[in-house]
Amino acid sequence: MHEMGICDGIVSAAVEAANDAKASRINSIDVTIGVLTEIQEEALQFAFGVLSKDTIAEGSTLAVTMLPAKSVCGECSAEFGHGRFDAKCPECGSFVCTLVQGRELRIDSMDID
Amino acid sequence: MRVDIAKGILEKNDTLAEGNRALFASKGVFVVDLMASPGAGKTSTILATIAALRDRYRIAVIEGDIASRVDAEKIAAHGIPAVQINTGGACHLESDMIRRAVDTLDLDEIDLLIIENVGNLVCPTDFDLGEHAKVMILSVPEGHDKPYKYPGIFQLSEAVILNKYDTLSVFDFNEAEFRGVVRDLNPSAPVFALSATKGEGVEAWTEWLSARIEAAKEPQS
C-alpha cells in the first residue's frame, strides 16, 4: 500500500547516484526486498513505472530479488529458513529465535550508460 | 556500466528514526507506537493507559490521522499534552513527522510518549519511528482471522492488545484460534485481552508497559 513511497526512495537514490556518475541513462536497478516486509512486487513495479517517468530512470528495468525469511535459534544456534507462520526451530523446537533475513529493503546496484 | 549503491531504500526514514531514538534516550523518554485498524480503539486504549499510569509517569501523546484534530482534542481534554499530526492522505507516520511533533513538546517533562499511528494494519510496520516498542491492537469485531490476513503487523509488534473484549459474546470470535495463530507468528508477544472503554483487563497491559519502561531505564549491558 505504500509502494509509492518506497519507490520514491528507489528512484531518488538511483537518480542521485546516476547524476554523481555523470550517467546519461539508467538501464536497470537492482533491489532486494525481504518477504516479511509489506511490499508486493507487482505494486512496486507499477509505482516504479509511474515515478521513473520523466527521470533519467525512465524505461529502465527494476530487477527485484525477493529474499526468504531466515532465523537463528537462540537455544541451539541452528540457522533455518521459514515462512510467516512457522518461525520455530526445526532442530530443537524453540520459539526463541532471532530473525536474520527477511525484512530487507535495499537498493544494491544499477546499470548505467 | 555497473554501479554499486548498497543503500537502504528507507535510509532517510531510518536515519531520522535513529536520531529520534537518540533524542528520546538522552531525555529518558519511553516511546510506544500503537498501531491498529481504524476504530479498533487506539484512542480509547490510550485514554485507559493514561488513567492507569498518570500518577506514575508524565505522559504525552502524538496523534496521527489523515485529517482532523478530533483525537488530540480527546486526549488534551484530560490535561495531557497532545500533538496532532495530519498526514494529508499518507497511510502511516514517518520519522520526520514524529520529529516535528516532538519538537513542540518539552521532553524534559515527559516519561512516556504514546504515538497513535494512522489506522492501518499494513503500512506502519515498515517504518521505524525511533520508538522503543511497537504494539498493536486488534478489536474483537474485526474477527479472529486477521493474523492470517495481516501477518506482518502481528509479527513486528512486541505485544498484542485484544480490545473490545466485552463484545466477545456477540461475535463469533474464536479466541483460542486467535491466540494460537499469534503465537505461531510471534511466540514472544503477550496478548492482553481488555476492554479499553470499560477498564477491564487494562491492568495487565499497563503493568507490562511499566515493566518495559523500567527495563529501558536500566543501563544497557
Ligand SMILES: Nc1nc2c(ncn2[C@@H]2O[C@H](COP(=O)(O)OP(=O)(O)OP(=O)(O)O)[C@@H](O)[C@H]2O)c(=O)[nH]1
Ligand atoms: N464496546 C467497546 N467499545 C469500544 C472499546 N474501545 C473502544 N470502543 C469504541 O470503539 C469506537 C472507536 O474507538 P476509538 O478509540 O476512537 O478507536 P481508534 O482506533 O482510535 O479510531 P480512529 O482513530 O478513528 O482510527 C468508539 O466508539 C469507542 O467507544 C471497548 O473496549 N469496548
Ligand SMILES: [Mg+2]
Ligand atoms: Mg483514534
Ligand SMILES: [Zn+2]
Ligand atoms: Zn534450536
